[in-house]
Amino acid sequence: VxxxxxxxxxxxxxxxxxxxxxxxxxxxxxxxxxxxxxxGNVGIGTTNPSTKLDFGTSVPNVGQIISIYNTGNVKSGIGMDSVNAGMRIYSPISQQIQLGSISTADGVTFAPAVTVDLNKATSASGRRGRVNYCHWEQQVPQLEFYLSLE
Incomplete structure (x- = not known):
C-alpha cells in the first residue's frame, strides 16, 4: 500500500x-x-520524554526498572526505583549477578569483572578504583544487589 x-x-x-x-x-x-x-526520545508512560528512553515517572519506587519476567514472581532486571537507591540489579536468588564486558572480536564471549553469588564471596578483578559500598539482600524471590564505585 x-x-x-x-x-x-x-x-x-x-x-x-x-x-x-x-x-x-x-x-x-x-x-x-x-x-x-x-x-529523538522514546517515552513509556509519558507524553514528554526528556531522555533517549524515559519511563515517565519521578515518583520513588515506581517504574524506573527494566524487568524481564520469567514465571510468576521470578524476575531479572536493572534499574533505579528511588532517587537515593542507586543502581539496582535483580536476579533470581539461585543465579549469579555478573558485570563484565563482551569481546569485540566475536561479540559473544563474556568476561566477568564482578560476580555476586549468595553462596560465595563477592569478587571484583581487572578494574581500577575501589568499591566504597557493596550490599545485597535476599528478598524472596530475588536477590537485590547495590554497588557504588569510587
Missing part, C-alpha cells in the same frame, strides 16, 4: 509525514529488514 506515492517500496510505504495521535513521525534512512530507527 502506498500513501503519497505511486511506487511503494514495501508492504506499507508512506511518503511525507505520518501522524499517530497528534504526533508526527518520519524516517528517511534506509532501514534493514526487522529494524526501526527512531531519532
Amino acid at each position: 502506498g500513501i503519497g506515492e505511486t511506487a511503494p517500496g514495501g508492504k506499507l510505504s508512506v511518503l511525507g509525514g505520518m501522524a499517530v495521535g497528534s504526533t508526527t513521525a518520519y524516517s528517511q534512512a534506509a532501514v534493514t529488514s526487522g529494524n526501526l530507527i527512531i531519532q
Whole structure:
C-alpha cells in the first residue's frame, strides 16, 4: 500500500509525514529488514520524554526498572526505583549477578569483572578504583544487589 506515492517500496510505504495521535513521525534512512530507527526520545508512560528512553515517572519506587519476567514472581532486571537507591540489579536468588564486558572480536564471549553469588564471596578483578559500598539482600524471590564505585 502506498500513501503519497505511486511506487511503494514495501508492504506499507508512506511518503511525507505520518501522524499517530497528534504526533508526527518520519524516517528517511534506509532501514534493514526487522529494524526501526527512531531519532529523538522514546517515552513509556509519558507524553514528554526528556531522555533517549524515559519511563515517565519521578515518583520513588515506581517504574524506573527494566524487568524481564520469567514465571510468576521470578524476575531479572536493572534499574533505579528511588532517587537515593542507586543502581539496582535483580536476579533470581539461585543465579549469579555478573558485570563484565563482551569481546569485540566475536561479540559473544563474556568476561566477568564482578560476580555476586549468595553462596560465595563477592569478587571484583581487572578494574581500577575501589568499591566504597557493596550490599545485597535476599528478598524472596530475588536477590537485590547495590554497588557504588569510587
